[in-house]
Amino acid sequence: MQTDKSNPQHYKNNVTPIDIIEMYDLNFSLGNVIKYVLRAGKKEGESDLDDLNKALWYLQREISFRQKY
Numbered sequence: 638m639q640t641d642k643s644n645p646q647h648y649k650n651n652v653t654p655i656d657i658i659e660m661y662d663l664n665f666s667l668g669n670v671i672k673y674v675l676r677a678g679k680k681e682g683e684s685d686l687d688d689l690n691k692a693l694w695y696l697q698r699e700i701s702f703r704q705k706y
Contacts, residue, residue, distance in 0.1 A: 666699040 654675050658668040673692035678685030 664699075666695045666702070669695040670699070 654668070654672040657663075657671050657675075663671065670692045673688040673695070677688035677692070680688065
């Protein structure tokens with residue numbers, strides 16, 4: 638079974654993460670928070686906790702960056 642890398646099954650909604658990221662002009666870290674939260678539990682082979690922990694890592698990184706400046 639082939640997968641569509643530009644439109645994967647775990648993002649089959651009316652609004653995709655890239656739409657939200659571009660709509661709000663988010664940086665890399667916050668964009669990844671959105672991506673991982675929206676796909677949590679939907680990507681085959683990955684648990685929802687894996688994705689939520691990835692989102693948390695990027696959020697903590699963004700917070701640390703903002704606290705420095």
